[in-house]
Amino acid sequence: MSVDWFLKLKEIDSLTKMRINYLKSKSEQEDRVSKLNERRQETLMQTAKLKQDGFALNHELAELEKKLKTASEQKQRLMDMGGDEKKIHQYQLDIDQAEEQGLEFLTQLEEIETQSQDHKTFLAGLEKTIKEIEVDVLPEVTKLNNEVINIDLRLKLLLEELPSDFRSTLQKISAKNLAHGPFTRIDQGSCYFCRYKISRLDESEIDMQKNLKTCPQCSRIFLPYGA
Numbered sequence: 301m302s303v304d305w306f307l308k309l310k311e312i313d314s315l316t317k318m319r320i321n322y323l324k325s326k327s328e329q330e331d332r333v334s335k336l337n338e339r340r341q342e343t344l345m346q347t348a349k350l351k352q353d354g355f356a357l358n359h360e361l362a363e364l365e366k367k368l369k370t371a372s373e374q375k376q377r378l379m380d381m382g383g384d385e386k387k388i389h390q391y392q393l394d395i396d397q398a399e400e401q402g403l404e405f406l407t408q409l410e411e412i413e414t415q416s417q418d419h420k421t422f423l424a425g426l427e428k429t430i431k432e433i434e435v436d437v438l439p440e441v442t443k444l445n446n447e448v449i450n451i452d453l454r455l456k457l458l459l460e461e462l463p464s465d466f467r468s469t470l471q472k473i474s475a476k477n478l479a480h481g482p483f484t485r486i487d488q489g490s491c492y493f494c495r496y497k498i499s500r501l502d503e504s505e506i507d508m509q510k511n512l513k514t515c516p517q518c519s520r521i522f523l524p525y526g527a
């Protein structure tokens with residue numbers, strides 16, 4: 301009977317490892333989409349920033365045009381009155397400067413427009429790619445989820461069937477995440493993994509009486525002969 305329990309221990313251990321692998325594959329699949337979604341989010345934020353910059357520039361441009369209009373009117377009035385040449389010249393300098401600034405703003409606006417178009421094109425491509433990848437990823441994730449659900453059901457059953465000392469020992473040793481797993485065997489009177497010497501009495505209890513024992517040195521569970 302208790303050889304069966306050791307077989308159940310082994311099955312629980314291998315199911316637990318499979319479960320970890322399924323979850324890892326699942327998150328790898330999900331990452332494929334979420335990385336692209338992050339890119340999409342970033343681009344949307346950049347686009348919003350460009351739009352804001354465009355608004356601000358348009359506002360400045362409108363203010364500049366008002367200034368330009370006022371300066372032109374004042375210059376004209378002064379000229380009509382036959383006013384001070386130096387002042388007229390200063391107005392002309394202000395006008396030239398404002399026009400130059402206006403051209404600069406227009407160039408920046410064009411640049412923003414080009415970048416916005418680039419973002420739009422990039423986003424359209426990205427969304428197409430996301431949809432294509434989702435066609436692969438979604439069924440795969442569903443499949444992996446179902447595998448995990450099935451494993452969980454099987455694990456629950458197995459754990460319920462185990463005597464409590466088997467259950468708690470497996471849980472305790474598994475939690476240590478030992479290299480090569482939680483099991484060992486007796487190999488020529490010693491623990492197969494750490495070579496700890498096992499007494500004749502212990503050896504007989506493990507292999508003949510199929511008792512549950514762990515290695516005093518590496519703490520792995522001894523699988524009896526035949527399990």
Ligand SMILES: [Zn+2]
Pocket residue numbers: 484491492493494495496515516517518519520
């Ligand atoms: Zn050992």
